[in-house]
Amino acid sequence: MPELPEVETVRRGLQELIVAKTIAHYRIFDSPKSFQASSADADQFMIGAAVVAVKRRAKVLLLELTSDYTLVVHLKMTGQLVYVGEGRERFGAGHPTDSLVGRLPDGSTRVAIEFSDGTHLYFNDQRKFGWIKLLPTLEVPFIDFMKKVGPEPLEDTFTPEAFIERFRRRQNTSIKAALLDQTVIAGVGNIYADESLWAAQIDPRRRVKELTEQQMYSLFTEVRAVMNLSIEKGGSTDRNYVNAEGKRGSYMDFANVFRREGQACTRCDRTIVKMKHAGRGTHFCPRCQQ
DNA sequence: CACTTGACCTGTCCGC
DNA sequence: TGCGGACAGGTCAAGT
Secondary structure, three states: OOOHHHHHHHHHHHHHHOOOOEEEEEEEOOOOOOEEOOHHHHHHHOOOOEEEEEEEEOOEEEEEEOOOEEEEEEOOOOEEEEEEOOOOOOOOOOOOOOEOOOOOOOOOEEEEEEEOOOOEEEEEEOOOOOEEEEEEHHHHHHOHHHHHOOOOOOOOOOOHHHHHHHOHHHOOOEHHHHHHOOOOOOOOOHHHHHHHHHHOOOOOOOEHHHOOHHHHHHHHHHHHHHHHHHHHOOOEOOOOOOOOOOEOOEHHHHOOOOOOOOOEOOOOOOEOEEEEEOOEEEEEOOOOOO
């Protein structure tokens, strides 16, 4: 479930691994949905183009090319963007729990890119929800998603006042549903919604309009703290997520509620509960979250 | 406009 | 052991 910390971890890895590499070939394994570009465009603007930079906006990765086109990538639920360097026959050769990735390409590979030095970048996606679009770099800010998506919560310029203002038009829904709404705040998904609400001691079902200013300040602080810690830990590997080198993240070792139903709350010892709310599995402590 | 629900997919897990 | 159904959750379309 790549959310902001996972996508940022992939971005940092790719920035180190593929910038300045030139695309020699590409291969599409599946469906017009996984890779959205005409073959003429892909041939003209990918082959021979080098990677200028790897950027991120919300949960979307942007691989900018020297052709002035950008590969826009959304990993959705099970997407992976994995780099395999020259001579590396497979991942997972180290500690057996480090990696979820075997020899590539595999049955989940949707797109393979070969660089001129013989190294590869694979877009794997078991459930095919994810996609790659090839677009002119200048058009990227104007696609629907980019126009609607909310501010980046980890930017230095983002303030608690701006955070509170973003929730103004979602007063009547639950705080969890509002946090998951990408047009309110960018990058929060199910894991970090549950974790930040636990840290701020707010019941996920509570309506936005019922929350005090102090609670909203606390939530602002905790959303950032939780996601910053996760980036530090390389993100959360619940099932499929791996970074650009095929390695797991370790944030789940630090989670206080997510996938911890039936266990004791680390703050008050009450049993953590899981229920369905806002259409999602929702984990919280019924004693210390109000 | 605000808000909720279902669809998109497929691997995994659970109960029979 | 095999099989059907529930489940996982990011985003968008369609519904109230």
